[in-house]
Each structure stands twice: as C-alpha cells, then as structure tokens.
Amino acid sequence: MRRLALALLLTVASTPLARAEDGYDLWLRYPRIDDAALLRSYQATVSSILVGGQSATSRIVADELTRGLTGLLGANVPVSRDLARDGTLVAGTPASSSVIADAALGAELRTIGDEGYLIRSSRVRGTRVTLIAANSDVGVLHGAFHFLRLLQTHQRIDALSVADYPRIQHRILDHWDNLDGSVERGYAGRSLWDWFKLPDYESPRLADYARANASLGINGTVLTNVNANATSLTPPYLVKVAALADVFRPYGLRVYLTARFSAPIEIGGLKTADPLDAQVRAWWHAKTDEIYRLIPDFGGFLVKANSEGQPGPQDYHRTHADGANMLADAVAPHGGIVMWRAFVYSETGNDRHKQAYTEFQPLDGAFRPNVLLQVKNGAIDFQPREPFHPLFGAMPRTPLMLELQITKEYLGFATHLVYLAPLFEEVLRADTYAKGEGSLVSKVIDGSLHGYTQTGIAGVANTGTDRNWCGSVFACANWHAFGRLAWNPTLSSADLADEWLRMTFTNNAAFVATVKQMMLSSRQAAVDYMTPLGLHHQMARGHHYGPGPWVAGGARADQTSVYYNRADALGLGFDRTETGTNAVSQYAAPVRDRFASLDRVGEDYLLWFHHVPWTYKMASGQSLWNELTARYCRGVESVRGMEGVWRGLEPFVDAERFDETRSFLAIQEKEARWWRDASILYFQTFSKQPIAPDACGPPADTLEHFMSINLRYVPGTNP
C-alpha cells in the first residue's frame, strides 16, 4: 500500500488540487472529466438530452441529467424538445416518450419490472441515440443515475447494452429518529426531519436526501425509531409525515412508520392493545385508513414488539404472529406491508443467541402474506463480526428480510474508518445450507431460495444533519454500499469501494487502488482491535463507546460483557456447542458441525462458539493468549497503516475532507490503543500470563485507570 502511495505521489505533480468540498455532494459530484480523450469521446456520444413525460419524476430526471452532464462534460448540454440530431440522450417510458416507444424494447422491458431500466446505444429514426428506457418514471430515474455513474467512473458509453433491476423488492432505510430530533445511535447530528417546522417548511435537504437514495435504488424510509412513540401516529404528526412523503414520492421513496403496539391505549383511549380485541382491531383499521387518506402510497409499519421493554402481543398472551397479522390486515387493503422485528431476547435463562430462533421459527407459516420478519444479520446485535443469524434458511414459509446496521453503534461511531461492505458481503454470502450447499443468505432474502413473494432488506441509517450527512465522509461509503447491495446483493465490496471512491474523490487509479485497499481492510482492523477471534459484546455499557470487557451486573446478564467473554482461569470464549448452550443446533447440519468443531470453526468465530484454553495452540503455532494479544496489536497497527497511507494522499484530496479524515484516523488510532490496552489488561487478570512484547508496546496505563473511564454526554444515547 505504501508503495502505491509513493507511486501516486510521483505522478501527481501536475494535477491541480480539487476545489474545497465539505462532503455534502456525497457520490453525486459531477466534476469535469479530467481525461481529455475520454471527455472528447463523451462529448461526441452525448450532446443533448430528451426526456419524456411531464411528471415530477420526469422533471427530476431532466434536471439530474442536465446537472450531471453539464458538470461532467464541462459545457451546457441542452434539453431538446424532439429527436433533432445524433448524440441525443433519450430517457423515458414507452408511454412518455415516442422515441422510446419507437425503439420497440417491449420484450426487454418486460424483464426489468417496475423499477428497472435499460440503457442502450442505438439508432432510432436514423438518429444515433443513447436510450434510458423503463416501465415507470422512477425506473427511468434509476437508469439516469446509472448512466451518470458510468461517466463518473470513467467507463465507456458508446456501445451500451445494460439491463438492470432490483433483486429485492423493499430496500429500506430504518431511521431510529425520535420526535424531539435526537437520533438513537445516531452520530451525524440531529434527525433530518424537522418535525417542529413540518409541514409548513420543507428544507431543500429533504429532496437531496431522497435524491441520494434514488441514486442507489433505495425505495423506502422508516421515519421513526423502532423504540416507538405513539405520538407519531396522531393527526398533527401524520400531516407532517404526509409532507415528507410528498417530497420523497417523485424519487420513488415511500415512507413507513414504526407502530407502537400500545398506541390504541396511549392515543386511542382504549383499555387494551390486545391484537385479538375487536376494538383494538377496529382502531388500527381506522388509523391505517386515516394514514392512507393522507399518504396513498404509505409503505406500512415496522414493529419492535416485546423486545427491550417495548409493548407487544405477548403482553396479552398472544403470539408475535397474532400481533403482526392484526396490523397486516389493516394495511393489506391498501397494499401495505408489516415488517416485524425478530430482535427479541426476553427469556433471561437462555443464551440470547438462541432466543429469536426459539420464538419465531415455530411460527413459520403463521404470518399473513404481507408480513416480513426483519432479522438482524447476526443473533446478538450488529457486532463487528457475527456468524449469520440461524433464522436465515429456517423459515421457508415466512419472508425474512435482512436488517443491517449502517450507523456504527459498535464500530467507533462517526470517527473510526470502518468500511462495512465487507461485513455486509460476508453475511450475504454466508451459506445456510438450508437446501444444501449454495443456500446463501442472499438467496434467502432475494426470495429465490424459498420462493418468497415479498422480499426486503433494511439498513439502520447513519444520516443526520451533519453537513457531510453521515458524521464523516467515509461513513457515507456505508450508506452507498448498503443501497447498492440492496439493489443487487451479489455486488462485491471491492467493486463498491472502487465505484464510491471514484465518484466521491477522484478516478486517479493509484489513489483509488490505495484507498480501496485501506477501506477493504478496515473492518478486519476494527474486529482485531475491538473483538478479535470471535469475541463479541465487549463494549462499555449504555452508550457502547470504547472497551468494557469487565462490564458485569445490572438487570440482565445478557447485556453484560462477561456473559459473552466467559473469561476464567482456564480460558476464554462462549461454549455454544452441545457441552454449552448448544446454540449451534439451530443451524443446518453442515454449518452446525463446522461451528461445533474446535478444529473447523475457524479463528473468526472461535471464541463465539467455544470456550478455549489460554494455552490452546492456534494455527499460527502461538497459544491463544499470545495470539489474542497479537490480534489486538495487529488491529492497532492496521490503523497506523491507514494513517500513514492517508498522510501521503494530501495532494489528491481537498483540504476539508483530507483534514477530517486525518483527524478521525488519529482518533481511531488513539482509541484502537485504548481498546487493546484495556482489553488485554483485563483478560490478563485471568490468563495470568505476560504480554509478549509487540509493536504496540506496554499498555499506556493501568487496568484500574481504564475501568474508571466513564464517558458522559456520548452521542446517540437517549437521555
């Protein structure tokens, strides 16, 4: 990597500095193409724009193509009224554009659904054109962004034959945003929804938010926190929600709300929220009808029930299916869906790892067709690394949607550079073996494995009012990666990083190669300095920032660190084999057997499934203890490597984004050392072994010091 950076430095002398940027433009910057030959070829291919239709979406398509091409080509690209000359970019549907109709793309259009698109280099009526064709205006918009992306990433556009469509139906951002403007686990400022000024004022930023999502293909947004507030369902707030829906609609973005299960009591004046109570059912039907009168394309409800103190159907001795189906019946006449979260762990005696499966798997087939069960990628909670959730593959008759976390609750908040595409890719490519080899999680959630009729994927958003949207420029790569994988879960993290870098910074090949490598290795770095070798849930209590392997006590053992690390004089790790909690039994046999085997489990999940002696001999030949301390230090060194690489890239990056990343990497390095020092000192009290000398040096302070650190006013924590 360092060699690449050096090569880069040697070639950059003549490149002018980019203009100052603050990250607001995300991956939708349209700087003039700086490769003269390429610029000429683009200019020869596209010299005017012809967009069919008069809808709000069509206007957005025309505006985006004009803005993009004018910027990229460095000259005004005019909008035509008809097909006047060679080099026209034509965008539309057969209904909105006679040129598209004349192109006779009917057969191909039938393969791409409502949201997909075709891009073709072609001739129509004897004129050389590039066509962006779709079955809907929103499909055209997606195609327009795809076309611009080709130019942004310096690809050829003179012989195009693209057909693309989303592999997953519901591609959704979950905002854990509260009505007071705070964002639970949000590290990028306040909520983008200014409830107090809505519906009377709609900040231009709202359309920019929708635009960014549309550019990725995200088509839904849950506006409110899963730890829900029934007030969001009252008339004054529904009018505000409708105002947001009006802004988002032309971008193909539907709004959803979280439904607090006890809302019939809290805002409905009923005495119960029992899902089988006729009055309760009538209340939800009426409430749903009220919502759809204001928002005809309202997406539906997301529900966290009987989880971490939220009310739910079990309060009335009903099942999750009873609760979900009641809401599903209310939204079904309007075409809405219910996303019911599987994140539950109310039993205190049982391994938290097992509880979602235990509660939900027996309900397979009991849900209405418009219910999707929303399952986190792993069985604990968005840890730096988790094995895939055992529910995937285990509910063939219930559409499972995947819930990922884009905001870095457990991964260093805004400042740590941790690119999540490799994490997302790891779970999507995990093989459940539910129907034999190749039963990937991605095939579960795209519906192909079990023939689901509803498919979905959700990401817990990392957006906020910070100017750069995500708290850091690099954190926005995770929004981008989520959105693109939601559209097509088979994309690779390397390709996504490549694309994001080119669009966000520069197409300079050496810069892209260098920073891509840094991004792709960053997630493993975080695993190493936070929770190596399958450790998990080792963070400080409550706010979840910084190390806390000693966290113990409190209301629930399974919200402590010691519950998960099981450190003792013999060794470290959580025995989830038959001799332990037998959580492995929830996986299909080949997976179960691999996880259960100390030899075959692999080092990534070693301490996740096994309690391993300190003296256990690792693949490296070292003892577990020495391997553990080495891994922590390896994480620190990775961050130091990123710092060094970034320092060398100053000539290629505008000052503001360069300085932000430099400062944040320095924070990350400091805190990686904090994690390493605190963790190994704590575990040493059990291993009783010396810390082998390494590049990280002796811990900078005592265990007592690290244990006494008590951060206050930490972002993302509810008051």
Add this chain to the structure above:
Amino acid sequence: MRRLALALLLTVASTPLARAEDGYDLWLRYPRIDDAALLRSYQATVSSILVGGQSATSRIVADELTRGLTGLLGANVPVSRDLARDGTLVAGTPASSSVIADAALGAELRTIGDEGYLIRSSRVRGTRVTLIAANSDVGVLHGAFHFLRLLQTHQRIDALSVADYPRIQHRILDHWDNLDGSVERGYAGRSLWDWFKLPDYESPRLADYARANASLGINGTVLTNVNANATSLTPPYLVKVAALADVFRPYGLRVYLTARFSAPIEIGGLKTADPLDAQVRAWWHAKTDEIYRLIPDFGGFLVKANSEGQPGPQDYHRTHADGANMLADAVAPHGGIVMWRAFVYSETGNDRHKQAYTEFQPLDGAFRPNVLLQVKNGAIDFQPREPFHPLFGAMPRTPLMLELQITKEYLGFATHLVYLAPLFEEVLRADTYAKGEGSLVSKVIDGSLHGYTQTGIAGVANTGTDRNWCGSVFACANWHAFGRLAWNPTLSSADLADEWLRMTFTNNAAFVATVKQMMLSSRQAAVDYMTPLGLHHQMARGHHYGPGPWVAGGARADQTSVYYNRADALGLGFDRTETGTNAVSQYAAPVRDRFASLDRVGEDYLLWFHHVPWTYKMASGQSLWNELTARYCRGVESVRGMEGVWRGLEPFVDAERFDETRSFLAIQEKEARWWRDASILYFQTFSKQPIAPDACGPPADTLEHFMSINLRYVPGTNP
C-alpha cells in the same frame, strides 16, 4: 412598501438571478460588484494587497482581503511583497509593516486603542496607497472587515479617512450550550461545539464562527450555559476548551466559561462551596490557575447564582458580592473578569420586577474592580417589549453590562421574522435620568456616565449547527445587529438593516428600501400580535412557544401569565404604581413619574405599569378593549403585509433563501392569528364585550381549543 416593491419589479427584468445560496456565508458574501462604473473605480483604487506581519492573525487578514477583493472585483488581486505600485492596499501595524510605520500615524493610532483601526487613502514613498493601520494585528483585522464592508455596501473608497474603535470593552456572545450538544433556547440546531470530538477534531466551521464574530468586532464567547455544569471545568473538558480557544484566538475572540457555584463540591470533593471558606477559595484559585495554564488569555467566568434553582453564595448566607469577589480574586492575577448575572427573583411575595434592584442596588461599590454585573435589558425576561431595567443608572460604582437576547425565546423562535435592532436601540437610547436628561443606558454601559473602568455587553447567541447558522436567514440580522451595536451602541437600527441587507442580499436600492422597512416594522408587529400595549409574559409554559395568557398555578406565581396580565372584570394590566407594587419607585424621578402617570406613560408600557379599565378611553378614542383587539389584528395584518412584500421580491433573491423566508412568513402569519385569536378570546372572558369586526375576522376556533393545545418536542427546551 407595496409601491416600492412594484417599482422594483419593473426595474429588475435584466438583472440575472443570484446563484443559489444557503445562508452559510452570512454577510460575508463577496459577489462581483454589479455596477460597472463602481467596479472600475474600485479596480483603479485597489489592485494589490500588502499585509505586514507573520502572525496567524496577519495571515487571516491577507486571506480575507484576497478572498473579499477577488470576489468583489471579479479578478485576482495579488498579494505583494513590497510597495511596488499605485493602488496597493497596505494593512498592518507600525511594528509589522514598514509602510505603515513610514505613514507616521502615531498620533492618530494613539486614539483608537488596541482593537480599533485607521483607514486612509494616502501616499507613502510617493506611491498611492490605501492604508489599514492599527496598533495590533486584531485591530488590522477589524479594519480589513470595515474596508471590505465599504465595497460590499457600494461606498466610495478613493478618499478614505476612517478612525474607528470599540466603545465597549467586552463584547460577548453568551452561548446557552450544554455539554450534550443541546442548546437551551436554541432554535438553530445543535451546539457548534462538538465536545465529543474535541480536542481531536476542529471543524472548519469553528474558524468560520470566529471569522463572523471578528467581522462584527465581537471579542468574547461564553461557551457554556448559564445553567451551568461543573463538568465543563474538569480536565478533559478544559483541554477541549483550550482547543476552541486556539482556533478563536487569531480572530481576537476570547473564551469564557460559566462557573457553577457548587463546583467545589461536585468536582472538587469539598463539603461546601461557601465563598468565604478557605478551602473553597483555594480550590477556585487552583482551578483558575489550571485554566490559565491551558488558556493564557482565558476571559473569565460568567455566573448565574441563586437564580432559578442555581446554587450560589446565598446558600451559605453570603451576598452576591461575596460570591463574585471570590471568583474575581481568583482570575484577577491573570487579568480575567467575572460577569455576575443580576437575573434573580427568589422572593415569592415581591413583584418579580423589583427583585434584582432590591438585591443588587445596595451592593453598589461592594464588588471587586474586575466584576461586571450583567443586567438584562428589562426587569422580567427578554419580552417583546420591556421598559429598561431599573438597575441601569442606579449603580454608579459597579460596572453594569447589558445582557440582550439574540435568540428569539419569546419572539417566535427561528421562524418569525422579528428584527431586533429596534429593540436593542430602544433600550440603548432609553434615558435613565440617573444624572439628569441624557443619561442614556448606552452611556451607562459604555462607562461614560459613571466612569466605569470595565465595560461590557452580552448577547445570548442564536447560532447553531443549522446551515444558515441562526435557524433562518433573517435571524442572522440579529447577530449582526448585536455585534455592530456592541462595537458602537450609537448606530441606528435603520443603518444596520441597510448594511446587513446590502451585504446579505443585494445593493439594489429598491430591494434594500423595501425589505429594510419590513425589518424595521417587524418588532412592533410581534409586540402587537403577542403582547400589545405593555402586556408581557403571556406565552405558553415551559417551552414559551405560542400564546398562554391563561397560564396559572404551578410552583411560582411569577412564572405564570395571570400574574402579569391581572385580567379581571374591571380591566387589564399590572399596577406597579404606588397603589400597586410601586416598582416605578426604582426609577429616577422623571422616569418614575412618567411611568406612574396613566396619562403620560404612553401606550407601549400602559399595561406594564397600570391596571386599566376595559372602558378606558385610549388616544385613538376607542376603549381599551377595542384598542386591544385592534392591536392584535394590526400585528396579524403587519405580518400579512410582510408576506405580500416578500412575494413580490422573488426576482431578487436566490430560490433557497426566498423559499425559506416565504415559508417562515406563512408560519408567522398563521401563528400571529393563533396568538390573536387565543388572546382575545381569553381576555373576552373578563371584558365580556364583543370583538369588533376587523380584518382578522372572528377567531378560528374556541378558547377551549386554544387552551387544549399542548405542543410537545419543542426546540430549545431542556429535557
């Protein structure tokens, strides 16, 4: 106004639209001069820049002049290394610049102090130059902003002879910012201080904040809320404060902190905070020394003590002077000051209006020389209109500083367009008669009336992380007005509005005249639709948004509305004459006699000082009741007038700022009606008289409806 707007429309046809702007640049936009003749004359006068010195401040001067002139003149204005040619703009001190030294300005420089400046069109060494000269680099910076302002407002610059200096020593923004990032009574997003990332990351916005303040001459910033948190004085936070101080220092901006009086207990481990206790005194001395080691130019402390639940010296049966002097002794060796707030009203039996005077006036002369007593403009709390505070003029031996509120806690938050310069001007020009006619409040606070050796003025800041800084573009006019009046309290609100409009929008004369008139009338509009005729404190409880004339009960009567409106079957208003609380007795005789006289008090303060019968005949010939309802409607109509005027100005304003203001005026109109409807319906229950038909029509809903409104999640309120 409408005629002006029309004239404007007729002349604008050929003017191109301004580029899209979001308000971030405040009044420091430097668009190319659009008057060709003027542009030529400027170009002839200034063609290069020569800045003396190597300090950080000198670099800022050079950067600002380059940025400003390059923008305004539409061409690169180079920085020279020496006096090479006619048309050089020379900026520096006699020490930093040999050109300035050669100009022999010694005598004049002696008249302008440390922060003032001279601007001269001159010849030095035979070369035609413009000089910006000062005794310090910060003085040069102030002069540079003044010079740029001349161009921004299209004034001549070819025969300059300016000498300017601040009339008040401590010109300070008070930030009511909490360590969790919330801002008490803040309506512009979150705190600008990102405590969690400090000291490791300093957002570029911090320097922009300091730059904006420097452009006005503001020289101090209290970073923390007067409702103080001792944690801000702990070592981890002091390091963060020091990082902010380092960013602000080159702009001439000192940092201050609020001192929680009980800090010695809360973070010092002492059993008492008694100001006469030796350990307590030693603790504050040590704490202060610790602060000055990190921040050698730390400004000092602001204290809210024994007020609204805050701890203070009275908890130990000591006086405010005992408390203030203890802190003053600690900061004195370092040149620091203590600002002690006079905002107290702990006695429950006494008119709140009288209590600050009662508590503090007897302490005149009892404070150390480095204590300033910080007095709000009026005796209640930043109401839309208040008579000047009776302490002004009453403490000749104690420096009184004026506390104004820039954030619009009681004036419609971010969305109501209420220009505060007329309010500020009204109090500054109020005559205390303390030493006979002409004893203006401005002369009290600039020290000239009583010969104060310390002088100060503070404004409660309205800044936050909103992109436009202040929650609305027009709210930033209040930051500007405060800063400029702090520098020179004799400036007129009309001139300030004129200057701000030219710098913020355009020099188009008709636009400026039209919007200036709108701004200057906006404060009276708010008085009329919220609290006409001297009514005060009639807002909703807690969050203070919207009408609540019915608010009663609770812990303290003097935090209710009925305490202040005293509505009954006979009439309305608070008798503060001899027959009432006799608060008038706290004013000097001529003022007292005027306020006490029903005939001479004037309609602005009528109900502030008198309980007036519903049938009382007003100057208009109408009864009080009819005048009251007419005033409310007049306020509504004023807002409608602003809406109409603004609609006509669309051709002159970029879309984003135009739409924001249009939307906010619509909110203001709706809420002005809300205030009017709710208030007159409530008072009608006492007057028992019909509402005369007026342009506002019958109230839109019932009193019960208005009383049932219970806003939640209102910005600016602590959880």
